[in-house]
Amino acid sequence: MRTGDLIELLGWVTAISFGLAILNFFVKYINKKYINKLGKEKKQLVDIYRKVMRLIVKNHKLAGTIAVVSVLTHFFIALSSNRISITGIIAALIMASIFSLGVYGAYINKNYKGMWLKVHRVLAFSLIVAIFIHIL
Secondary structure: OOHHHHHHHHHHHHHHHHHHHHHHHHHHHHHHHOHHHOOHHHHHHHHHHHHHHHHHHHOHHHHHHHHHHHHHHHHHHHHHOOOOOHHHHHHHHHHHHHHHHHHHHHHHHOOOOOHHHHHHHHHHHHHHHHHHHHHO
């Protein structure tokens, strides 16, 4: 496999795993705003949605960890082959910050309503923009 192909593959692994991690926010939001308000006649839909939601929420940390490991690998291979870009550095720094805040919130602070969570979320949405700019 060529170095460029490996860098591209790791970039896509990063983007997909980050996409799976950020789904955590969206499924919880949809559940809170819409699913919780459905009546008993939609119980089957609610049950299916919640099963999918549990799967996404349960694997949020794993998806985030895969994203940060793959972005670091992507970064170091790009760096060693002189294919580094400023947009990639910015995106990688944002992702590393998101991951650090996640570790802080989940294992050190353990307060899931603190300021760290707001910053974690804002950075996650900023990363979407950074990834698109980097890909373009």
